[in-house]
Amino acid sequence: MATNSRISKAQEEEPFIECVQIEGLALMKITKHCHEECSGNLEVAQGALLGLIVGKTLEITNCFAFPKNYDDTIDEGYVYEFLFIPIISKLFVFNISLVILITVKLLIYLKHYIKLYKTEDYQLDMMRRLRRVNVDHYHVGWYQSSDVGNFLSLPLLESQYHYQTSIEESVVLIYDTNKTSRGFLTLKAYRLTPQAINMFKEADFSPEALRILKIGYETLLMEVPIVIKNSSLTNILLSELKDYVPPQEGSTFLDLGTATVLEGQLRSLMERVDDLNQEAIKFNRFQVAVARQTQDKNRYIQRRAQENALRAAKKEPPLPDEDFNKLFKPISVPARLTPMLMASQVEAYGEHISKFCSQSLAKLFVMQATKN
Amino acid sequence: MALNLTLKVHPVVLFQIVDAYERRNNDANRVIGTLLGTVEKGVAEATNCFCVPHKEHEDIVEAELVYAKDLYEMNQQVNKQEIIVGWWATGHTVTSHSSVIHEYYSRECVNPVHMTLDTTLKRGHLGLKAFINVPVGVPGGKQGSCFTPINVEVISYEPEVVSLRLCQKTIALSQKCVEPTDDLERIIEAAEKMKGLIDCLLSYVEDVIIGKRESDNEIGRTLLNMVHSVPKMSSEQFQNMFNSNVKDLLMVLSLAQLVHTQLQLNEKLTFLTTMLI
Numbered sequence: 001m002a003t004n005s006r007i008s009k010a011q012e013e014e015p016f017i018e019c020v021q022i023e024g025l026a027l028m029k030i031t032k033h034c035h036e037e038c039s040g041n042l043e044v045a046q047g048a049l050l051g052l053i054v055g056k057t058l059e060i061t062n063c064f065a066f067p068k069n070y071d072d073t074i075d076e077g078y079v080y081e082f083l084f085i086p087i088i089s090k091l092f093v094f095n096i097s098l099v100i101l102i103t104v105k106l107l108i109y110l111k112h113y114i115k116l117y118k119t120e121d122y123q124l125d126m127m128r129r130l131r132r133v134n135v136d137h138y139h140v141g142w143y144q145s146s147d148v149g150n151f152l153s154l155p156l157l158e159s160q161y162h163y164q165t166s167i168e169e170s171v172v173l174i175y176d177t178n179k180t181s182r183g184f185l186t187l188k189a190y191r192l193t194p195q196a197i198n199m200f201k202e203a204d205f206s207p208e209a210l211r212i213l214k215i216g217y218e219t220l221l222m223e224v225p226i227v228i229k230n231s232s233l234t235n236i237l238l239s240e241l242k243d244y245v246p247p248q249e250g251s252t253f254l255d256l257g258t259a260t261v262l263e264g265q266l267r268s269l270m271e272r273v274d275d276l277n278q279e280a281i282k283f284n285r286f287q288v289a290v291a292r293q294t295q296d297k298n299r300y301i302q303r304r305a306q307e308n309a310l311r312a313a314k315k316e317p318p319l320p321d322e323d324f325n326k327l328f329k330p331i332s333v334p335a336r337l338t339p340m341l342m343a344s345q346v347e348a349y350g351e352h353i354s355k356f357c358s359q360s361l362a363k364l365f366v367m368q369a370t371k372n
Numbered sequence: 373m374a375l376n377l378t379l380k381v382h383p384v385v386l387f388q389i390v391d392a393y394e395r396r397n398n399d400a401n402r403v404i405g406t407l408l409g410t411v412e413k414g415v416a417e418a419t420n421c422f423c424v425p426h427k428e429h430e431d432i433v434e435a436e437l438v439y440a441k442d443l444y445e446m447n448q449q450v451n452k453q454e455i456i457v458g459w460w461a462t463g464h465t466v467t468s469h470s471s472v473i474h475e476y477y478s479r480e481c482v483n484p485v486h487m488t489l490d491t492t493l494k495r496g497h498l499g500l501k502a503f504i505n506v507p508v509g510v511p512g513g514k515q516g517s518c519f520t521p522i523n524v525e526v527i528s529y530e531p532e533v534v535s536l537r538l539c540q541k542t543i544a545l546s547q548k549c550v551e552p553t554d555d556l557e558r559i560i561e562a563a564e565k566m567k568g569l570i571d572c573l574l575s576y577v578e579d580v581i582i583g584k585r586e587s588d589n590e591i592g593r594t595l596l597n598m599v600h601s602v603p604k605m606s607s608e609q610f611q612n613m614f615n616s617n618v619k620d621l622l623m624v625l626s627l628a629q630l631v632h633t634q635l636q637l638n639e640k641l642t643f644l645t646t647m648l649i
Contacts, residue, residue, distance in 0.1 A: 235542060
């Protein structure tokens with residue numbers, strides 16, 4: 001078994017999932033949910049994907065949405081705490097205020113845990129009920145809405161890491177609300193690369209660890225191709241719907257207006273690049289500090305050696321060897337995870353922008369042809 | 373009990389019904405479920421639905437109402453605005469069991485709408501019908517109720533139409549699989565489609581000029597409107613506008629490429645420096 005794993009690590013690790021197959025039903029449900037949640041505001045819609053695994057294809061046959069306030073129970077508790085502290089401090093009886101403070105804290109944490117339990121309960125409940133109506137209940141992944149590609153964040157990677165460690169073949173589907181409302185359906189499936197999983201397992205984000213694992217911002221997530229499949233009856237439904245939904249609808253992707261969209265995208269790109277720049281400055285400062293520290297260390301060692309030599313000449317006992325580490329505390333390496341995430345984010349923005357530009361150029365040329 | 377109630381259905385609902393029908397138990401001939409959505413000024417809009425397990429025997433109908441209630445409450449957690457607007461069933465007629473089920477739903481909401489989708493393809497297509505219950509009978513005598521058909525339409529949000537168009541590509545293919553197309557490819561397809569449409573129009577106009585076909589005033593007027601809707605500008609103005617747009621886009625494109633190269637360089641450099649630390 002050990003030799004097998006060594007061999008498999010030497011060659012390219014075989015991907016577990018080569019293709020994601022999604023049914024029309026799941027696609028429509030995701031579209032509807034993300035559209036309803038995110039039109040206008042910046043909230044993120046999340047949900048679970050259900051399906052089954054057939055060989056190297058992950059089939060998604062159904063999905064359901066998670067209720068809102070899934071992850072922000074933590075902030076709520078602390079807000080309440082800060083509200084109560086000034087009120088209680090006004091109470092002059094110290095003992096009673098302390099007791100009240102403690103009970104309030106306990107209640108808040110209890111509420112937080114009850115909410116967590118409720119949301120996990122929701123998932124299990126939903127899956128149990130869907131099983132009653134013969135829906136595939138194997139939880140194969142989750143989906144999240146995003147706004148022009150800004151989905152890459154630490155919580156996303158951590159959730160995907162938890163999913164992939166518990167269910168080997170899970171994927172995260174990213175649905176781009178903004179782009180789809182402009183007429184281009186954007187649905188992408190991602191999985192964490194094996195290197196990324198190793199990195200998260202060790203939770204070591206220092207540059208050396210990253211170099212050993214050969215992770216760059218490009219190798220964090222790998223994209224899995226998506227295929228849409230519909231059953232025959234669904235195809236019949238689709239042909240019927242052709243009559244019901246007039247063909248003029250669904251042509252907004254031919255819209256020629258590019259300024260506002262491009263402005264927004266460029267602005268987000270600039271913000272991200274600024275953040276990345278800050279991180280780079282931090283790293284540079286760290287490097288300068290380390291260089292200075294090694295210089296100081298060497299100078300100190302030299303001086304020590306000199307003094308010891310002098311003392312040996314005077315036949316005095318040498319100075320005790322002090323622990324250098326106590327004098328020169330090693331400066332902690334800044335974690336490379338955030339800059340890496342930002343770099344991927346910038347890369348994603350860049351890709352989006354280039355795609356957008358290319359299709360706008362195509363539209364302009366078509367317009368020119370029709371004019372002539 | 374206004375009879376001018378219209379039912380507007382979203383495609384998601386229909387997809388869900390078809391899926392529930394395909395996954396029904398062996399002994400079930402039809403499936404029923406709850407319709408969720410909103411009601412506003414004589415228009416009931418069904419945006420979501422779920423299936424409710426039920427069994428139909430000779431005289432009685434058993435439906436798991438607790439299940440229905442629970443699923444409805446769970447859905448409320450996700451979307452507070454969706455309320456019960458009625459119920460759906462597969463099949464091409466309204467059966468006697470339907471009235472019993474309808475009675476239950478009239479307790480859950482005001483004036484429930486009953487929708488049927490003919491998945492058995494009795495008439496050669498998926499008939500979509502909607503009914504409401506109207507009290508019928510002689511005043512003072514025994515009152516009954518009658519299912520009266522109402523208008524039903526399919527509407528959808530803009531993104532739903534986009535997804536729908538993509539799914540519709542699976543109709544023609546034999547393996548029934550299609551990939552989400554890239555941006556540029558869609559524009560190419562649209563341009564080809566437009567070319568086909570223009571060819572069709574041109575042949576029609578030529579036929580009318582020759583006299584092969586009768587001219588239709590309506591079509592003529594719409595054609596004239598279309599030609600006039602092209603904004604009038606001199607070719608110089610057009611060229612200027614066109615060139616400036618193209619220049620902007622090309623510049624942004626090159627910027628994006630620059631960003632990409634810069635990022636890769638940054639990555640390599642940081643790795644290099646870590647080896648020196």
